[in-house]
Each structure stands twice: as C-alpha cells, then as structure tokens.
Amino acid sequence: MNPYMTYPAKIKKITKHTDIDYTFFIEKIMDVKGGQFIQVSVPKFGEVPISISDYNDELIELTIRKVGRVTDAIFNKNVGDNLHIRGPYGNNFDPEIYFGKDLIMVTGGTGLAPVKSIINYFHKHLDKLNSFKLISGFKSSKDILFKESFEKWEKNMDVCLTIDTPEEGWTGNTGFVTEHVSKLDLSNIDNVGVIMVGPPPMMKFTGMELSKLGIKDEQIWVSFERKMSCGIGKCGHCKIDETYICLEGPVFRYDKTVKLID
Structure with a gap:
C-alpha cells in the first residue's frame, strides 16, 4: 500500500471565523484523536x-489559515467539493492524564484549534477534573476563533478570553496570556496539569511564568508542530536533533521540547 495515497473526503460545511481562518467540516473517513x-x-x-480541531461520528473539523498556495486552493473549495486526505499522523492528547487534576489550558491564536476537541471533551465531563481553567489569547477581537464555542464554554467553565491590547467596544480581558498566567x-x-499551544515565543514565555508559579516542566504538555511535510518520518523536514516531530509528536511533554535545539 502506498503510504502517500490520499482519499477524497467531501466538504459538508464551511464556517468563516476571520478573513483568513475557516473551519472545513469534512466527512469522517478515518478514525482520529484530538x-x-x-x-x-x-x-x-x-x-x-492540518491539525484536527474536533470530530464526531460523522465529521472531522479542520481549522485552516489561508497563508499560501495550497491553503489558497483549499479556500476556493465549496460545500460538496472534495479535499484529499491521508493520515491521521502523530500522537494525541490523552484526557486520562488529567483526570482528578487541576487542569490549566493556555492557548495563543490558532493554537486553540488543536485542543478544541479536548476542551469540548472536558466541557461534557467536568466531573473527571478537580478544576479547569482556560486562558486563550488573540491579537485582536477580529482574530478570535470559535466565538460560539466560547459562549458555550463560559456557561460552566472558568474561561479567560483575552486580546493583546485594549480596543474600542471591547469589554473583555486584555493583555498577553502570560499576564493572566502570572x-x-x-x-x-503537585496536582496541576497544563496544556499550552501557540506560537513558539508564546509557549516559551508562558513556560517561564508557569515555572515561577512552581509548576515543573514535566507537568506541562504542548503541541509542537513545525515544518511537517511527509508525515511518516521520511523527508526529514521536521527533524530536530534525532527527533522526528511527525512521528514522536506533535504532542510532547514540555521537558522534552525544551531540550530540542533547532
């Protein structure tokens, strides 16, 4: 079997979040995990x-940012068209790791997408956690993803949605996520578990703030996506030292990633 073989998956729905961020709901033709x-x-x-932002028995959600040739072509697709997919690849966030813990989730920008399914899982199973705190930051109010989901989450979860700087008409939180982490x-x-996903600088400085609070690197999990191409460890684009991100990640415990020197 050719590992590069793709299979058509029909687009069932498209949701626009911003001018450059859409979620494509495609038919579920494979088993996936958050x-x-x-x-x-x-x-x-x-x-x-593309990270899997959520899924159910019938659909897979792919939140995609329009940033280049391929994503431009994806954005030209309509409901009823096909996207060709292969995978899934990499490991996943295991919800059971956090059972009984005080879970803190910190996301920056589109870093919210890879953990949306985990948030939705615990939104339905809060009884499995001791407590839950979501801190999610965006550059501006125009850049916020999953607004309807935030409205749902805020009903029974501790959510801090923040934008970088104050702006007219915004009555919510402001400041970088690091300010709210501090x-x-x-x-x-010792009972704290952390998931953080976002741009590398955001994760670096968030990790520093968490360390100041006494949280150890071993208590933190991240999604560390970078330059992945083939997905099966053949092309070497994602390799750092001896680690293939596509095979051993993209989910890592933080004490592993701080040792990966690019």
Whole structure:
C-alpha cells in the first residue's frame, strides 16, 4: 500500500471565523484523536499538514489559515467539493492524564484549534477534573476563533478570553496570556496539569511564568508542530536533533521540547 495515497473526503460545511481562518467540516473517513494531524492535498497545488480541531461520528473539523498556495486552493473549495486526505499522523492528547487534576489550558491564536476537541471533551465531563481553567489569547477581537464555542464554554467553565491590547467596544480581558498566567492562584501545585499551544515565543514565555508559579516542566504538555511535510518520518523536514516531530509528536511533554535545539 502506498503510504502517500490520499482519499477524497467531501466538504459538508464551511464556517468563516476571520478573513483568513475557516473551519472545513469534512466527512469522517478515518478514525482520529484530538492532537493528531492529517495531510490535506489539492491536486496540482500540493498538500499541507492540518491539525484536527474536533470530530464526531460523522465529521472531522479542520481549522485552516489561508497563508499560501495550497491553503489558497483549499479556500476556493465549496460545500460538496472534495479535499484529499491521508493520515491521521502523530500522537494525541490523552484526557486520562488529567483526570482528578487541576487542569490549566493556555492557548495563543490558532493554537486553540488543536485542543478544541479536548476542551469540548472536558466541557461534557467536568466531573473527571478537580478544576479547569482556560486562558486563550488573540491579537485582536477580529482574530478570535470559535466565538460560539466560547459562549458555550463560559456557561460552566472558568474561561479567560483575552486580546493583546485594549480596543474600542471591547469589554473583555486584555493583555498577553502570560499576564493572566502570572495571576493564577494555585493551592496544590503537585496536582496541576497544563496544556499550552501557540506560537513558539508564546509557549516559551508562558513556560517561564508557569515555572515561577512552581509548576515543573514535566507537568506541562504542548503541541509542537513545525515544518511537517511527509508525515511518516521520511523527508526529514521536521527533524530536530534525532527527533522526528511527525512521528514522536506533535504532542510532547514540555521537558522534552525544551531540550530540542533547532
């Protein structure tokens, strides 16, 4: 069997979040888990790795940012058209790791997408956690993803949705996620579990703030996606030292990633 073989998946729905961020709901033709990624291709244009933002028995959600040739071609697709996919690849966030813990999730920008399914899982199973705190930051109010989901989450979860700087008409939180992390009041450090996903600088400085609170790197999990191409450890684009991100990740414990020197 050719590992590069793709299979058509019909687009069932498209949701626009911003001018450059859409979620494509495609028919579920494979079993997936939150934190994994799939390769999405458009014939004649190429392929791109996309995180799975959510899924159910019938659909897979792919939140895609329009940033280049392949994603431009994807954005030209309509409901009823096919996207060609292969995978899934990589490991996943395991919800059971956090059972009984005080879970803190920190996301920056589109870093919310790879963990949306995990948030939705715990939204339905809050009884499996001791507590839950979501801190999610965006550059501006125009850049916020999944607004309807935030409205749902805020009904029974502790959510801090923040934008970088104040703007007219915005009545919510402002400031970088690191500012809100530094304000966390944690009573039992040893029972804390953290998931953080976002741009590398955001994760670096968030990790520093968490360390100041007494949280160890071993208590933190991240999604560390970078330059992935083939998805099966053959091309070497994602390799750092001896680690293939597509095979051993993209989900890592933080004490592993801080040792990966690019």
